[in-house]
């Protein structure tokens with residue numbers, strides 16, 4: 001059971017890597033587009049994160065305040081991806097404040113995951 005939970009953590013990390021990696025490619029490539037890979041990364045991180053939010057395969061107590069904050073931030077990132085893609089379709093590019101917020105909030109969620117104990 002514990003092994004299975006670690007496997008789901010690995011999937012969760014793959015989701016984070018896809019989202020943040022896809023964002024970093026755009027940020028450093030200078031194109032600053034919202035891409036499909038970002039949506040996939042978010043979906044994978046969300047599905048695995050929700051599975052990890054249930055108390056199975058773990059000895060310790062779960063920190064539900066932390067999990068709740070991460071869920072709210074994930075929903076905000078999802079909204080930004082949605083609004084950004086729509087604006088991109090209309091104007092050819094997403095507003096830069098919106099684009100940067102996606103990367104920063106993704107990093108904030110990873111920071112909360114590892115620093116909030």
Ligand code: HEM
Pocket residue numbers: 005009012013016019042045046048049050052053058067068070071074077106107109110113114
């Ligand atoms: C963009 C969104 C997210 C990012 C970047 C992210 C990032 C991370 C990272 C890097 C870890 C590993 C921490 C460690 O091993 O100590 C982690 C663990 C975890 N995440 Fe997330 N996360 C996100 C969304 C969510 C959501 C939405 C939930 C639940 C609703 C969630 C629940 C969890 C839980 C419960 C763990 C701990 C797993 C364990 O040690 O048993 N995450 N997250």
